[in-house]
Amino acid sequence: MCLVAGGLGSNLRDRFIVMINAGKHRGEDSFGVWTDEGVLKSSDFSKVPEMPDGRVGLIQCRLAMTGSLGFTQPFVNELALVHNGEIYNHRELRAWLEGRGVSFETDVDSEVILRLIEFFLDRGLDAFGAVRKAMLMMEGDYAVAFSDGERIHLFRDPLGVRPLYRSREGFFASEKKVLWAIGQEAIPVEPGELVTISRDGVEVRKVLRLEELRRKPLDPERAVKAIGRALTCSVRHRVGKKTGVLFSGGLDSSLVALLASEYSDVVLYTAGVEGSPDIEWARKAADRLGLKLREYVFNLDDVREAVPRVAFAIEEPNPMNLAIGIPLYFATGLARDDGVRVLLSGQGADELFGGYAKYLERPELMEEDLKGLGERNLARDDKIAMLNSVEGRFPFLSLSVVSAAINTPLDAKISGGVRKAVLRKAALELGLPKEIAMREKKAAQYGSGSQKLLEKLAKSEGLGLREYAEKVFREIFKRE
Secondary structure, three states, X not given: OEEEEEEEOOOHHHHHHHHHHHHHHHOOOEEEEEEOOXXXXXOOHHHHHHOOOOOEEEEEEEOOOOOOOXXXXXXXXXXXXXXXXXXXXXXXHHHHXXXXXXXXXXXXXXXXXXXXXXXXXXOOOOHHHHHHHHHHHOOEEEEEEEEOOOOEEEEEOOOOOOOOXXXXXXXXXXXXXXXXXXXXXXXXXXXXXXXXXXXXXXEEEEOOOHHHHOOOOOOHHHHHHHHHHHHHHHHHHHOOOEXXXXXXXXXXXXXXXXXXXXXXXXXXXXXXXXXXXXXXXXXXXXXXXXXXXXXXXXXXXXXXXXXXXXXXXXXXXXXXXXXXXXXXXXXXXXXXXXXXXXXXXXXXXXXXXXXXXXXXXXXXXXXXXXXXXXXXXXXXXXXXXXXXXXXXXXXXXXXXXXXXXXXXXXXXXXXXXXXXXXXXXXHHHOOOOHHHHOOOOOOHHHHOOHXXXXXXXXXXXXXXXXXXXXXXXXXXXXXX
């Protein structure tokens, strides 16, 4: 996990210094800068002003997760590249490339992206074709920028797990506030999109659409098996030696925890008001699964103190995201204190398998919500986790799981008024206890009790919750 940023223009150094200072909370292990005039990499942030100037450049501030702890991006070969995220099948891709004569300098997953793109460019494909080939081969979560010295290309994974923003003036960054710091607007790079920045302007093209995953519909029995296999593989790819799970005791997080415990030392993390459904159910489910639970029981004073930090992370005056972000902020803080940097989440299961009540009346919203998940939910979770130097990973958003879900008929997802029916059946087959597999869970802001506490804070200032969220946002970012 890290900050990636950069841009194209004249006299970049001053703006890059501001961008690093605005975004280094995403990666405090080291920084690296490449421009067309040179490269500087260091773990000493006091050296940032020594970076080379230039007219095109890339930045990374690194939170080390994979590969050599001391290695800092940008990678520079025929191209220069920075990457935020993880490529879970990088070893398989490395072996594939080595079998075709490609050599590597490090064991870092980001280098695999660089070599893969260069490999296809060297075989006559343009940037669009090379990125499409790479997307179809990579299993992972990624926001990538690469440059040939004249232009910069940006792309995100097809679900938009990792955030990435651009401006109309030729700059980009992992978070909006990094662009705001240099007076630029922030426009999301859409999932599966390729954005090319040159001195002639900005070109946007769609590289990979989720509709391309649609195949012949699976019959219900095959769907249960396919979902179970795909999710098991996805979890196995995403665990570390010690893995945290963001836990509410519901179907999604409990299934992820159960599968992760087969491959890793698992600790469950939850946060809520004493007596809240999420705390009570997390305790019951953790006991039933035989897994260690760490809990943060928060009160009004805790929430009051956390609100500015969470608002800083989510970068918008959205009261729902503020309420959802509060328990996430406390849970990721516990993981950080335990030295756990990888935290699995059940995000995406509701959109894939029909978890929300609104889908009973309007099932067509499932696909629409899935396409909007990146900026609506995942960007929020990523930015909050980054405040605590924790990387969120989302097993339900593996392309293999998404493909299995997209090809599962609607009447297998919502059956007899039961939402996520096919996922519940898969969970039972994988060994999840029935009382957990069949539980209906409340949304995080209600299940944790954070919504009520935020409403109390707002009322104490004579405001509604939306007005309160807007007031906090204005105070932090000095924006209208």
